Amino acid sequence: MSDTRLTFKEMCARFDVTPRTLRYYEYIELLQPEREGRSRYFGPREIARMTLIMRGRRFGIKLEDIRQWLMIYENDGTSAQMQAFVEMADRQMAELEEQREQLDEAMRELKELRDETAGFLTKPPKLQPTAVSR
DSSP states (O other), X not given: OOOOOEEHHHXXXXXXXXXXXHHHHHHTTSOOOEEETTEEEEXXXXXXXXXXXXXXXXXXXXXHHHHHHHHHHHHHOHHHHHHHHHHHHHHHHHHHHHHHHHHHHHHHHHXXXXXXXXXXXXXXXXXXXXOOOO
């Protein structure tokens, strides 16, 4: 990894996150940038962590799970982190499968309702009997 350091603004741009998000990740100790006065600089370690955070978020993994997973690497090393990831991925895949089933059901119901409604539009309107005046 290179000795690249990104400023706060560069980090936001690189990962397409808001400053609020980046500050929050720092607040909950997912990231620990170097500080020089009021400026923050994100080195290779923080860039790698942010890459993993963003990947985890893309898969819908909770931030607390990501935080604990990153701590495993710090405390126990790569092998323990990989084992924890496999377990976390298995849990998340089961959750995503359940969400897919719910989404498929909602789409089926919406299509049925849409088709039923569209059917009313293609039928000729019923004529109402008119009252005959004398």
